[in-house]
Amino acid sequence: MASDTGRDAVKVPGGARGDGAAIRVYDELRREIISFERAPGSVLSRATLEKQYAVSQTPIREALQMLDQDGLVQVFPQSRTVVSRIDVQQLNETHFLRVAVEVEVVWRLAASPREDVVARARAILQMQKALMNDTDQPELFQDLDRSFHQTLFDAVGVGTIQKMLARRLGHLLRCQKLDLPSQGKMAMIVADHEAILNAIASGDQTAAAEAVRRHLSGTINRVDALRAAHPDFFTDGKTWPVLTWAETGSEE
Structure with missing residues (x-):
């Protein structure tokens, strides 16, 4: 069956294909986001994801970058990564x-x-x-x-x-x-x-x-x-304000 992840087209920024670990994390996170197991607005902690998937920082970073390209997460550098609302x-x-x-x-x-x-x-x-x-x-x-x-x-x-x-x-x-x-x-x-x-x-x-x-x-x-x-699930394209790590208390 065709996958909704578009795996064959996945590329990380810079043109290099994501490695196997990054693709695995990407596929699973995408599935969880689309199924609402991870609700719009929820924070994705990189440290927690590393433990959950037993991988290093690099595959997590690449997977989140790909999800960002898909519009499914918003990555705020030095702050947090959140699941996007439906735009x-x-x-x-x-x-x-x-x-x-x-x-x-x-x-x-x-x-x-x-x-x-x-x-x-x-x-x-x-x-x-x-x-x-x-x-x-x-x-x-x-x-x-x-x-x-x-x-x-x-x-x-x-x-x-x-x-x-x-x-x-x-x-x-x-x-x-x-x-x-x-x-x-x-x-x-x-x-x-x-x-x-x-x-x-x-x-x-x-x-x-x-x-x-x-x-x-x-x-x-x-x-x-x-x-x-489901008003909390949608947006007209506006983004959340970028907060600092200290303000959110979240970990990247």
Whole structure:
């Protein structure tokens, strides 16, 4: 299944690829942030992370730098590192980019429908159908969702673009995590995926594009409601003031 971490695209500042320890810490912290095991605004102590993952300062620093690039943490030098709130501005910008790219993907697929691609995507869809009433496995449902979209990207030879996009989807994935338990949300996703595949299989480019736009806008259209329900989780792009170590009492 496709990973939401975008591991293949991970690079630390300066162009060097992160080493195995840094990638491991990055993957785990990203998963915990997206699942809200580490809530927005919570402080990440480097000393504590070093003990938790049994690694030195360097992998922790590189992992936090990568998460900072993803927009999932804010690193205040000589002060603290905190889990970012869901940035509504970044969320809208990422959504704009994602829609533009995925519309082009399905447009190309519908122009020359391939039975093998549709069959692979339908197999994933069937697994989602089996889970759409199971609220105890939202992570597995989301994994299948990412696999569905990755299958379409791979089919037109732009799978790497999906992995690059994944690095910017952290805010959206957290919104989806909040929205997924909503009544009928999983069934709506399944219905959207089915509409996308039916349009591709029939060669209807316009219907495929419209289905993707509708599908990708579901959570975005509920951001105001999600924000009202979880006001402490969101921001309009403003950052916390930079405090000194003495003021925060936190350790880096």
